[in-house]
Amino acid sequence: MATSEQHRPEIVVGLVATPPDYPAQVVARLSAELADRLAERVDPDVRWTVREGWGDVAPRRDGGVEALLDDLARRRADARWDVAICLTDLPLHTERVPLVAHASARRRVAAVSLPALGLRQLRAVRSAVPDLVGRLLADASEERVPAAGWAPAELAGRIAAIHRVVGEVDAGELGYVASRLIGRVRLLTGMVRANRPGRALLGLSKLLVGAFGAAAFALTTNTIWQMGDALGGLRLTVIMLLGLTALVAWLIVAHDLWEKPDRETPAELARLFNLGTILTLTLAAAVSYLVLFAGTILAAALLIDTSILEQSLQRPVAFTDYLILAWIISSLATVGGAIGSGLEDENTVRAAAYGYHPEPGGWRDEKDA
Structure with missing residues (x-):
């Protein structure tokens, strides 16, 4: 058995995550099972060896997918991998449509843009990476492995995010692109997913404490009770939206989260980063508002007796009156919490900015290990 194992050709596949933050978590989960998937989907007569690697803290922004593939090719050559696959949270484009993946047989590398895969990224990556490896090895004409072993599946049929294939098939340069409309929607949802809005929500803990304090004070003011009773649903909705907008805007301005186009960041990429940041903060703010709303209802029901509320409003009250209150x-407390959000931890809040990649303490580059 050991002698047979030694005579099997070995293929080393490198998985590179850039930046070493969210993509590194996907790589860590994928690498544990990739060898078995390659044996099942590509060639069972090969000893598959998977190496993990972490790229730079943030990928290059100015050169698009070509710069990313060039950097990856140099990394592959230095590490002496047979092929390399890069998983990145950088939104990539080609022909003005989102690029899901790009395979370069000449460089023996491929890149996958995680946000372009939408919400179910790990599931899509599990299907995409084995096919990309098979595609690279087939197009590169690996001589030490029987050619019959390389029959890659059609990637576009496996991944819902892929709409069509572009590029030079004969040259082995293939780009897998999404649709123009649905692909952009999937890209934005994937960016929010990769940005981990739960982390932003936990980072707004001081804001919630300040908002609860403001809400507790407002509960004792019967003027607020009468104001809520006098305002209609439309004006209450406008006040809520203005409060949430003020919160998100204050977070962006106070913590300098707005990405500005420059030499390294094209205008289109800066717009995507800013949109991803706005959506992430909006989602976190909306969840915080719901938590605040639920807590305020509970406090109002416990502290304000029905008879006292009826005396203030001068009419019978129902549970809907507590909801309006x-x-x-x-x-109103959300606006007060927006001012208190300036006291949040700078690094925690900045982590909600899509273009911001702090140095994670849990990941190390292989070259430094």
Whole structure:
């Protein structure tokens, strides 16, 4: 058995995550099972060896996918891998449509843009990477492995995010692109997924504490009760939206989260980064608002007796009156919480900016290990 194992040709596949933050977590989960998937999907008569690697803290922005592939090719040559696959959270484009993946047989490398895969990224990566490896080895005409072993599946049929294939098939330069409309929607949802809005939500803990304090004070003011009763649903909705908008805007301005186009960041990429940041913060702010709303309802039900509320409003009250009361108080407290958000930890809040990649303490480059 050991002698037979030694005579099997070995193929070394490198998995590179850039930046070593969210993509590194995907790589860590994929590398544990990739060898078995390659044996099943590409060639069972090969000893598959998977190496993990971490790229730079942030990928190059100015050169698009070509610069990323060139950097990856140099990394592959230095590490003496047979092929290399890069997983990145950088949104890539070609022909003004989102690029899901690009395979370069000449360089024996391929890149996968995680946000272009949408929400179910790990599931899509599990299908995409084995096919990309098979495609690279087939197009590169690997002589020490029987050619019959390389029959890659059609990637576009396996991944829902891929709409069509572009590039030079004969030259082995293939780009897998998404559709123009649905692909952009999937890209934005994938960017929010990769940006981990839960992390942003946990980072707004001081904001929630300040908002709860403002809400507790407002609960004791019968003027607020009467104001909520007098305002209609439309105006209450406007006040809520203004409060959430003020919160998101304050976070962006106070913590300098707005990405500005420059030499390294093209205008289109800066717009995507800013949109991803806005969506992430909006989602975190909306969840915070719901938590505040639920807490305010509970506090109002416990602290304000029905008879006292009836005396203030001068009419019979129902549970909907408590909902309206919590609605206006939560909206006003959100504005107060926006001011208190300036006290949040700078690094925690900046992590919600899509273009910001702090140095993660849990990951190390292989060259430094």
